[in-house]
Amino acid sequence: MSEQYKAFSEHLHKIGVVGSIGGLLGWDNEVYKPEKAMGIRSEQNAFISGLIHEEFTSADFVKLVQALLEDKSLSKEQSINVTKVNEDLIKQTKFNKEFIQKQSVIISEAFGKWHAAKTQNNFSLFEESLEKVVALCKESAEILGYEEHPYDALLDMYEPGMTTKKLKVIFANVKEQLVPYYNSLLAKKQVEASFLHNKFEKQKQWDISIEILKQMGYDFGAGRQDYAPHPFSIGMHPTDVRITTRVDEHNLSELIWSAIHEGGHALYEQGLDAEYFGQPQGVAASLGIHESQSRLWENNVGRSLSYWKANYHLMQNAFPETFGKVELMDFYKAINKVEPGFIRTNADEISYHLHVLIRFEIEVALMEDKIKVKDLPEFWNAKYKEYLAVDVPSNTLGVLQDVHWSHGSLGYFPTYSIGSFYAAQLFSHAEKQIPQLKEKIEKGELSELLSWLRTNIHVKGKLYTSEEICEQVTGEKLNFDYFMNYVKAKYDGIYK
Numbered sequence: 001m002s003e004q005y006k007a008f009s010e011h012l013h014k015i016g017v018v019g020s021i022g023g024l025l026g027w028d029n030e031v032y033k034p035e036k037a038m039g040i041r042s043e044q045n046a047f048i049s050g051l052i053h054e055e056f057t058s059a060d061f062v063k064l065v066q067a068l069l070e071d072k073s074l075s076k077e078q079s080i081n082v083t084k085v086n087e088d089l090i091k092q093t094k095f096n097k098e099f100i101q102k103q104s105v106i107i108s109e110a111f112g113k114w115h116a117a118k119t120q121n122n123f124s125l126f127e128e129s130l131e132k133v134v135a136l137c138k139e140s141a142e143i144l145g146y147e148e149h150p151y152d153a154l155l156d157m158y159e160p161g162m163t164t165k166k167l168k169v170i171f172a173n174v175k176e177q178l179v180p181y182y183n184s185l186l187a188k189k190q191v192e193a194s195f196l197h198n199k200f201e202k203q204k205q206w207d208i209s210i211e212i213l214k215q216m217g218y219d220f221g222a223g224r225q226d227y228a229p230h231p232f233s234i235g236m237h238p239t240d241v242r243i244t245t246r247v248d249e250h251n252l253s254e255l256i257w258s259a260i261h262e263g264g265h266a267l268y269e270q271g272l273d274a275e276y277f278g279q280p281q282g283v284a285a286s287l288g289i290h291e292s293q294s295r296l297w298e299n300n301v302g303r304s305l306s307y308w309k310a311n312y313h314l315m316q317n318a319f320p321e322t323f324g325k326v327e328l329m330d331f332y333k334a335i336n337k338v339e340p341g342f343i344r345t346n347a348d349e350i351s352y353h354l355h356v357l358i359r360f361e362i363e364v365a366l367m368e369d370k371i372k373v374k375d376l377p378e379f380w381n382a383k384y385k386e387y388l389a390v391d392v393p394s395n396t397l398g399v400l401q402d403v404h405w406s407h408g409s410l411g412y413f414p415t416y417s418i419g420s421f422y423a424a425q426l427f428s429h430a431e432k433q434i435p436q437l438k439e440k441i442e443k444g445e446l447s448e449l450l451s452w453l454r455t456n457i458h459v460k461g462k463l464y465t466s467e468e469i470c471e472q473v474t475g476e477k478l479n480f481d482y483f484m485n486y487v488k489a490k491y492d493g494i495y496k
């Protein structure tokens with residue numbers, strides 16, 4: 001390794017260390033932080049992000065990156081790392097100090113207003129703030145630049161390479177294929193799932209989640225699970241990747257599939273190459289690919305019949321009064337029941353994407369000035385009626401349900417759907433490439449699937465875009481047919 005490249009990787013490692021301290025503070029924020037520590041925590045966070053920005057954009061480092069861009073002796077991977085860092089540097093220097101300050105004021109105010117509006121079911125409390133957020137996003141898009149659509153600049157922050165045009169094609173498939181298929185399922189005889197809302201002792205649910213995570217290959221020596229109000233996973237370093245979960249005594253899904261989901265995210269973070277910590281090669285490719293990992297484990301594996309052939313005994317042993325009387329097949333059908341609702345995070349595997357579609361249409365319309373913030377509740381409710389045939393009972397349970405817009409995160413929602421669609425495509429290839437994968441899952445042997453994901457996705461980090469990774473693994477770009485075929489094969493069986 002050249003001296004220059006060594007200095008480059010050491011500097012990024014150092015920034016990675018600072019970032020990991022910020023991550024730990026973020027984790028503590030959600031898990032243990034006492035209420036009164038809010039003020040000092042904001043100062044700590046501001047200090048950490050300021051330090052990262054300073055170190056990353058320091059004149060010496062910028063000079064080093066410029067020199068490395070000309071260095072012909074670098075390996076292919078090294079030169080991709082340098083190029084990607086340079087792209088980030090260009091982006092970071094586009095925003096001046098005034099903009100960053102204005103952004104931080106608008107966002108911190110928006111969160112408070114959103115919270116009050118949601119608690120009091122009063123959209124007008126959030127309206128003005130949201131208008132400022134939308135204006136801020138438009139300004140960001142202009143500063144960052146785009147070729148076709150301002151929304152592309154926002155998408156690019158979460159899913160590099162994704163565009164409004166590509167998403168419109170994907171969501172047209174959702175509308176034309178998934179919506180009618182979903183309606184055809186709703187017209188069939190419904191499956192029985194009320195037993196999933198019996199009483200399930202919290203500690204026993206927790207114990208099952210630990211068993212399940214161990215079986216997936218989640219390394220408890222390099223992570224832990226804790227309770228938090230909102231489940232999430234966070235990777236400080238491949239040797240410290242934590243997950244959180246929540247539990248509801250009367251809803252088995254709250255803990256089990258959320259643990260599998262967050263476990264999927266965590267396996268990705270634990271599988272990143274520690275040697276490249278801080279470099280693009282050592283971080284996740286995109287939010288869409290991250291979500292493909294969590295959804296693959298949660299749905300393609302964790303809601304499959306094969307998976308529960310291996311694990312149903314855990315449920316039956318822990319909760320004999322409920323599952324002693326329920327056949328495996330009925331359990332499998334129940335955990336896959338389709339039921340339209342108005343809350344995104346409670347949605348079934350299919351209707352979930354209709355929730356995302358609505359948010360995508362709204363965000364694009366806002367960016368195109370085709371809709372005004374004040375008309376959002378009405379627009380929202382009409383879309384829910386149109387796509388999900390449900391009446392939204394209140395703005396709290398409607399347009400105010402998600403925190404994302406108050407964070408200024410327009411462009412984020414589509415990554416949830418993209419993740420599921422990537423998951424279906426990747427899993428279909430895993431099934432082809434791993435001999436007898438189904439039989440292995442039925443025996444609870446998941447290690448080959450994990451190694452396959454490690455080799456094909458995790459260790460590549462951000463060396464390639466999601467589109468490139470998808471092509472390398474599956475031979476083609478993101479193709480919605482995989483998801484549609486997966487859904488049809490599964491639900492035709494359940495609702496026959």
Ligand SMILES: [Zn+2]
Binds near residue numbers: 261291294
């Ligand atoms: Zn997720």
